[in-house]
Amino acid sequence: MSLGSTPALPRHPSLIAGIVLLSIVLLPASLSVVWTPFPTARLDIVHRLAPISATHPLGTDPFGRDLLSILMIGARNSLSICTAAIALGAAIGVPVGLAAAASPGWRGATLMRAADLGLAFPPLLTASMIVAALGAGRGGTILAIGLFNAPAFARITRVEARSVLQRDYVAAARIAGRGPAAILGVHVLPNIAATLLVQATIALALAILAEAGLSYLGLGTPPPVPSLGRALSEYQTQIFDDPLLVIAPGAAIALLVLGLNQLGDGLRDILDPAVAQRA
Amino acid sequence: MNGVLEVRDLRVNLRQTRLLDGIDLSLARGEAIGIVGESGCGKSLFALALMGLLPPPLRATGSVCLDGQNLLALPEGAMCRIRGKRLAMVFQEPMLALNPVQPIGRQVAEGMRLHGLGRADAEAKARRLLNRVGLARVRPDAYPHTLSGGQRQRVMIAIALASDPDILIADEFSTALDMVTQAQIIRLLAELSAETQMGLLLISHDLGLVAEAASKTLVLYAGRPAESGPTRQIFAAPRHPYTQGLLGATLHGTDTPPGKVLAAIPGQVPDPAHRPEGCAFAPRCGRAAPDCCAGVPDMAGRNANLAACLHPLAQP
Amino acid sequence: MTGKIAAFAISLVAASVIVFLVLNVLPGDPAAVMLGLDAQPDTIAALHHKLGLDAPLPARYLHWIAGLLWLHLGTSFTYGIPVTDLLADRLQVTLPLAAITLLLAVAIGIPVGVAAAARQGSLGDAAIMAAAQLTKSVPDFWLGVIFILVFALRLHWLPAGGFPGWQGGLLPACRALLLPAFALALPQAAILARFTRSATITALNQDYIRTARAKGLSRRAVLWRHALPNALIPVVTVAGLLFPLLLSGTVIVENVFNIPGLGRLLFEAINQRDLIVVQDLVVILVASVVLVNFAADSLAARLDPRIAANE
Numbered sequence: 007m008s009l010g011s012t013p014a015l016p017r018h019p020s021l022i023a024g025i026v027l028l029s030i031v032l033l034p035a036s037l038s039v040v041w042t043p044f045p046t047a048r049l050d051i052v053h054r055l056a057p058i059s060a061t062h063p064l065g066t067d068p069f070g071r072d073l074l075s076i077l078m079i080g081a082r083n084s085l086s087i088c089t090a091a092i093a094l095g096a097a098i099g100v101p102v103g104l105a106a107a108a109s110p111g112w113r114g115a116t117l118m119r120a121a122d123l124g125l126a127f128p129p130l131l132t133a134s135m136i137v138a139a140l141g142a143g144r145g146g147t148i149l150a151i152g153l154f155n156a157p158a159f160a161r162i163t164r165v166e167a168r169s170v171l172q173r174d175y176v177a178a179a180r181i182a183g184r185g186p187a188a189i190l191g192v193h194v195l196p197n198i199a200a201t202l203l204v205q206a207t208i209a210l211a212l213a214i215l216a217e218a219g220l221s222y223l224g225l226g227t228p229p230p231v232p233s234l235g236r237a238l239s240e241y242q243t244q245i246f247d248d249p250l251l252v253i254a255p256g257a258a259i260a261l262l263v264l265g266l267n268q269l270g271d272g273l274r275d276i277l278d279p280a281v282a283q284r285a
Numbered sequence: 286m287n288g289v290l291e292v293r294d295l296r297v298n299l300r301q302t303r304l305l306d307g308i309d310l311s312l313a314r315g316e317a318i319g320i321v322g323e324s325g326c327g328k329s330l331f332a333l334a335l336m337g338l339l340p341p342p343l344r345a346t347g348s349v350c351l352d353g354q355n356l357l358a359l360p361e362g363a364m365c366r367i368r369g370k371r372l373a374m375v376f377q378e379p380m381l382a383l384n385p386v387q388p389i390g391r392q393v394a395e396g397m398r399l400h401g402l403g404r405a406d407a408e409a410k411a412r413r414l415l416n417r418v419g420l421a422r423v424r425p426d427a428y429p430h431t432l433s434g435g436q437r438q439r440v441m442i443a444i445a446l447a448s449d450p451d452i453l454i455a456d457e458f459s460t461a462l463d464m465v466t467q468a469q470i471i472r473l474l475a476e477l478s479a480e481t482q483m484g485l486l487l488i489s490h491d492l493g494l495v496a497e498a499a500s501k502t503l504v505l506y507a508g509r510p511a512e513s514g515p516t517r518q519i520f521a522a523p524r525h526p527y528t529q530g531l532l533g534a535t536l537h538g539t540d541t542p543p544g545k546v547l548a549a550i551p552g553q554v555p556d557p558a559h560r561p562e563g564c565a566f567a568p569r570c571g572r573a574a575p576d577c578c579a580g581v582p583d584m585a586g587r588n589a590n591l592a593a594c595l596h597p598l599a600q601p
Numbered sequence: 602m603t604g605k606i607a608a609f610a611i612s613l614v615a616a617s618v619i620v621f622l623v624l625n626v627l628p629g630d631p632a633a634v635m636l637g638l639d640a641q642p643d644t645i646a647a648l649h650h651k652l653g654l655d656a657p658l659p660a661r662y663l664h665w666i667a668g669l670l671w672l673h674l675g676t677s678f679t680y681g682i683p684v685t686d687l688l689a690d691r692l693q694v695t696l697p698l699a700a701i702t703l704l705l706a707v708a709i710g711i712p713v714g715v716a717a718a719a720r721q722g723s724l725g726d727a728a729i730m731a732a733a734q735l736t737k738s739v740p741d742f743w744l745g746v747i748f749i750l751v752f753a754l755r756l757h758w759l760p761a762g763g764f765p766g767w768q769g770g771l772l773p774a775c776r777a778l779l780l781p782a783f784a785l786a787l788p789q790a791a792i793l794a795r796f797t798r799s800a801t802i803t804a805l806n807q808d809y810i811r812t813a814r815a816k817g818l819s820r821r822a823v824l825w826r827h828a829l830p831n832a833l834i835p836v837v838t839v840a841g842l843l844f845p846l847l848l849s850g851t852v853i854v855e856n857v858f859n860i861p862g863l864g865r866l867l868f869e870a871i872n873q874r875d876l877i878v879v880q881d882l883v884v885i886l887v888a889s890v891v892l893v894n895f896a897a898d899s900l901a902a903r904l905d906p907r908i909a910a911n912e
Contacts, residue, residue: 119608126616126891128845130852131883135620138871138879139628154845211738218740219853223868238743242857245750252750256743264738338814362819369817376815381808384827385907386834396816428906444816 021272027265031258034074035081044072046079046232055248064254067237068244073251077258080234083227084262087147088213092206094152096159100202103163104190107171114164121160129154129216133225142228147220151213162205166198200277204270211266218259234259289314289484290335290452295347297330297339297508302558304343305330306509309584312452315478317485319495319516321531322505325554328488329377331505332456335486336374337364351451369396373450377457379437383429389440390415390425396447414443419469435466442470446477452484459494471498492531496520504528507565508557509581514590524590524597526570564594572596609895613888617669620884621662624876630654631876635678652877669884678875687866687878688885694764694778695862699851701775701782702789706843710790711836714797718832719824721802730795737791741850745784745857752780762859781854789843789850796839800832807831834905841897845890 043063050070058065064073102121106114132150140146167190170176176193184192220226221235229236234255241251290312297305305327312318320328334345337356349356351371356364376382383392393414394407402410412425418439429437438461445453453474459467475498478485487499495502495516502519504512504527512525523529530550552569555561561568563578570577577595584591628634632648649655653664668674674684717729753761759780765773804810805828813823852864859865863882870878902908 123615126887128849130849131886134871135623135883138876139624215740222742242746246754252746260739267738365817365819368815374815382812384809386830399817430907
C-alpha cells in the first residue's frame with residue numbers, strides 16, 4: 007500500500023554506504039596508478055618503523071617504506087587481480103549457464119553437474135597446486151579464484167535464463183524465426199544482466215578476502231609488488247611494538263569488502279525488490 | 286440482538302487511512318451470515334480483525350463481543366486461547382496454507398492438542414475429521430504437496446473444525462475449488478452448523494454461494510456497509526443501488542435469459558485513502574443526488590433490511 | 602538416490618584427475634621441481650626412477666589412486682616418512698579445530714539469525730545485521746592476529762600460538778585451539794546469521810504461518826514449530842557451501858597461530874616443493890569438499906519431503 011512516494015536515494019542506505027566505503031579505498035587505489043606519496047620499491051632503513059607524521063600519515067614499515075603508499079598499491083593490486091578473476095569466472099560460467107538453460111532435460115543437468123566441479127576446488131587448494139607446480143604469481147591467483155566462482159555464475163545464469171526463456175516474447179521471437187544465439191543475446195542476456203551484476207559485486211567481495219588469504223600464505227602476488235595480505239604476514243612479528251602495521255592492512259581489506267558487500271546489497275534492493283523485502 | 290458474536294462499529298486503520306469504516310454485525314448461534322463485496326472492499330480485513338490477526342501496522346477499534354467479551358480488548362495470550370477453540374477461520378488460498386514439511390494429520394491435530402486434547406485422542410479425531418470432509422482415502426501421514434488444491438482446502442476445513450469452534454469464518458474458501466467440491470463443502474458446513482449450532486460467516490464475492498448458504502447478508506462497499514438484511518429479501522428486492530448493480534452483474538442460473546447483457550457497474554471502487562466526500566458509491570451511482578455527497582449515510586431501514594443510502598430503491 | 606551417488610562418484614574421480622594432471626603435467630618435470638634449480642641431471646634421473654615417473658601418465662594415475670584407496674600414500678620427499686603417518690599426526694589437530702569451529706559457527710550464527718528475524722525491523726535487528734555485515738567483511742587471519750594481540754599479548758588469557766599436543770592434557774590443548782577456532786568461526790557465524798535471518802523471514806511470511814496462528818498458536822510457538830523447520834532447509838544447503846570456506850580458513854589460521862595441523866603441513870609442503878605431500882593432501886581436501894556437499898544435499902532432501910518427491 008503506497009501512500010505517496012519518497013525519492014529513491016534516501017531509501018537505499020545500503021547503496022550509499024557501499025559507495026562511500028568503497029570510495030575511501032577506491033580513490034587512493036586508483037590514484038596509485040599515477041602517484042603514491044613515496045615509492046615502495048626503495049628501502050629506507052633509516053626511517054624504519056616511524057610513527058604517524060605529516061610526511062608519513064600511517065608511519066613506515068620495518069624497511070622504512072611508507073605504509074600509506076604500500077596500502078594504496080596493495081589495494082589497487084587486490085582490486086585488479088580480483089576483478090580479473092571475477093571476469094574470468096563470469097566468462098566461463100555465464101556461457102555454460104546459458105547453454106544449460108537452452109538444453110532441456112539431462113543435457114542441461116549434466117552440464118551443470120560438470121560446472122559444479124569448480125565448487126570442489128576452493129581457491130586455496132587450486133592456488134596451492136599451481137604454486138607448488140609453477141611458483142607464485144598473479145596468474146595463478148586469478149585462475150584459482152576465477153575457477154571457483156564460475157559455478158555460481160553458471161547456476162544463476164541458468165536459473166534466470168530459464169525463466170526468461172519461458173516468457174511469451176521469447177516464444178514470439180522463436181516463432182518469428184530468430185535463432186537460439188540471437189534469442190540468448192537479444193532477449194536473455196539484457197534481462198539477466200542486473201542479477202549478474204549483483205552476483206559479480208558480491209563475488210568480488212569474497213574474492214578480495216580469498217586473495218588476501220592467498221597472499222598472506224605467500225601464494226599470491228610475490229614481492230616486491232605490495233600486497234595487503236602479504237603485508238599482514240610480513241608485519242605480524244611487529245604486532246607488539248607497532249600494532250598499526252597489522253591493523254592498517256586488515257582495515258583496508260575490511261573497508262573494501264564491506265563496501266562491496268553493501269554495494270551488492272544495495273544493488274540487489276534496487277534491482278530485485280522481491281528479495282529486498284526480506285533483507 | 287444478543288447473538289453469540291456482536292460486532293459494533295468495527296474500524297480498521299492503517300495509520301491515517303481508514304480501511305474499514307464502522308461495521309456492525311450480529312451473529313446468532315447456528316446462523317449463517319454472508320459478507321459480500323468486490324475485491325478490496327475490506328471483507329478479508331474484517332475476518333482478520335475478528336480473529337485478531339491483523340498484521341501491524343493495521344489496527345482495529347470498536348468492539349467485537351464474543352458472548353459478551355470484547356475480543357479487541359483481550360491480551361494476546363488470552364486471544365490465543367480463543368483462536369481455534371471458539372473462533373476458527375478458513376483462508377482463501379489453500380495451496381500454500383499448509384506447512385510443507387509436516388504431515389497433514391499432525392497439522393489437523395495440532396490445534397486440538399494445543400487446546401488440551403491428548404495425543405491419541407487428537408490423532409483419532411483428526412482421522413475422523415478427515416473422513417468427514419471427504420478425505421477418507423487420504424492417509425494422515427501424507428504431505429501437503431501430494432494433495433490437490435481442493436484436497437488441501439478440505440484439510441484446511443478439517444483444521445478449522447478441529448476444536449469444535451463456536452464460529453467458523455470462511456474467507457473466500459471456494460475460490461480455489463470446483464463447483465462440485467464447493468457444493469459438497471457448503472453442504473458439510475450447513476450440516477455441521479445445524480448439528481453443533483456453529484455460527485458461520487461466509488465471506489465471498491460469489492453471490493450465488495451466499496444466496497444458497499446464508500440466511501442473512503451484509504454487503505460491503507469500499508470499507509463501509511452498504512446493505513444488510515435477510516438474504517432472500519436483499520436478493521429479491523435490493524434497496525441499495527450497489528447491491529442492485531452487483532445482482533445485475535451476476536448470472537442467475539436458468540433465470541437469466543440467453544443473450545442477456547450483464548450490466549457492469551461503471552467506474553471503479555475508490556481507494557480507501559481517497560474516498561469521496563459523503564457516500565462512497567455516489568460517483569458511480571445512477572441515482573445520486575446532491576445530498577449524497579454531503580455526509581456518509583447511516584444504515585437505515587424500516588424492517589430487518591438496512592441500507593446506507595439516502596435514496597434507496599423502492600420496495601415493491 | 603542412485604543418480605546422486607553416481608554423480609558423487611564421478612565428481613570424486615574427475616577431481617582426482619584434475620589434481621593429478623595439475624601436479625604432474627604443469628610443472629613439466631615434477632622431479633626437477635622438487636629437487637630445485639641446482640640439481641644435477643643424474644640426481645633428477647634417480648628420483649625419476651624412484652618415484653616411477655618414467656611410466657606413462659595413465660599408469661601413474663591409477664597407481665596413485667590405488668594407493669589412495671589402500672592408504673599407501675607414498676613417502677614425503679621432505680620428511681622421509683610415509684605421508685599416511687604425517688597426515689594421521691596432523692589430523693589429530695585439524696579435525697578437532699574444524700569441529701570446534703563448526704560448532705561455534707552454528708551455535709552462534711543460527712540463533713543470532715533467528716533472533717534477528719523474530720525482531721525484524723526493530724533496532725535490535727538492524728544492530729545485529731550491521732555487526733554481522735562487519736564481521737563477515739573482515740579477513741579471518743586478521744581477526745586471528747587481532748585476537749592474539751588482545752587476548753594473548755595484552756590480556757594473557759590464552760596462548761598466542763602453538764599447540765601443546767593432546768598428551769599434555771585436554772585443557773591446555775583446547776585452550777590453544779580456542780582463539781583460532783573463534784577467529785575462524787566468527788565470520789562464518791556472521792554469514793550463517795544473515796542467511797538464517799532471511800530464510801526465517803521468508804518462512805514467517807508464508808501462508809501456513811497464518812494458518813498456524815489461526816489455530817491459536819502463539820507467535821513464539823509458530824516461530825519454533827513452523828517457521829524454523831522450513832527455514833533450516835536452505836540453511837543446511839548453505840552450510841554445505843560454507844565448508845570450502847571452513848577448509849581454507851583452517852589452513853590459514855593454523856599458519857597464523859602456528860598450529861601443527863594439515864593446513865600448516867600444506868603450507869610447508871608447498872614451500873618445500875614436496876609435490877608428493879601436496880598432491881595427496883589436496884586430493885583428500887578436495888574429496889572432503891565433494892563429500893560434504895553431497896552430505897548437505899542429502900540432508901536437505903531428507904528434511905524436505907518435496908525434494909525427495911522430485912528425485
